[in-house]
Amino acid sequence: MASHGQDVTLLTVWASPFSMRAKFALLLKGIEHEDLPQDLDNKSKLLLESNPVHKKTPVLIHKGKPVSESAIIVHYIDEVWPETSPLLPQDAFLRAKHRFWTDFIDKKILDSLGRFVRSSDGGAAGALAELGDEEEGPFFGGGSMSFLDVMLAPYAVLIPGVEQVMGLKPASREQCPRLHKLFGAVAEHPSAKVALPPIDKLKEYIQARYGSK
Template sequence: MAHQGVKLLGAWASPYSRRVEIALKLKGIDYEFVAETLSPKSADILKYNPVHKKLPIFLHNGKPVVESLVIVEYIDETWSSGPSILPADPLGKANARFWAKFIDDKLMPAIMNIRRCQGEEQVKAIDEVVELFKLLENQLNGKKFFGGDTIGLVDITANFLALWLIIHQEIMGLQIVTEEKLPVFCKWIDEYLNSSVIKQSLPSKEELSAALLAYHKS
């Protein structure tokens, strides 16, 4: 389905940019992708996101929408094509937003903290992350995806956890997400990464591994 005036300014290795691409592909929306970097920041980044100066930036008929989850909701509300990303009912919508926020505000910072720790502190930091994962894992409760039978807001938010984190822990030699510790979540990862829309929307593990290895060496 062709849509004029739909442009995404993003970075290919960014899980946040990829969230937007997943939403666009779920909805069947054609878009122009403009590869950007944050160092240096382009004139478009400074123009369209002067507050945070970050990616991704979504342009619809020249009007910017910023922050990945805000953009995903905007896409869901603007186009009726494809499956709904958020539930229709207010309670379901509120719960999806809560767990998406939990991933970004609680789980992601705890994961980032692991790299800053060493020895016993790192072991403790990993245990804390696993406990947070278990809270998230409980939300699957026998479902294929967090959104039920289809990929929803929480699944899209968790894409970092499905691919980027797995590569990070392999590079660092850490055991964070394992079948032994988080069997339900690992099953979700398999379902998610093998979904056709996700295969189209995420970088290959090989390409991303090379980029993240360079990041760890820097």
């Protein structure tokens, strides 16, 4: 991994899609960093002091300064280290699209996936089918991963994990070909092996935490 000689620490939880986003962005940029895994049942003083508003992971601590919220962290990483693997496009309209879909994912997909995990209502499929398919692929960034791809990457393991343990019926390949293509490409990306947990480990976690349907 290329070293940028930076003082970067990531407060992280391995099963958290938000932590996976931050980890993916750091790996794509080749930024040397230290992971500090957190116990959310017994929050560390460092986590509470670094993210006093939400008290959530991930938190990126760069040169002693904490940045919270996964999308904001990935944006920060892209701004501070712009040279390698730019994530947001130059064009302001395209940047707005990345932010629009990120907002959509965080409000709609996450909400319905969360509702499914809690109440098994299967609502994620409808939200997923709304993701646009007008772009060339395999990534929304074309041949390389962009901001939106990083935002979506954790769902390449999270959705199959929830599907296989709890019987979630996500949008089919026919309903949502663009997303299936993206998830396939994410799963094969070299950084996925480090940024995303193995599906079996994730399934054990989902089973233990939420049980099967």
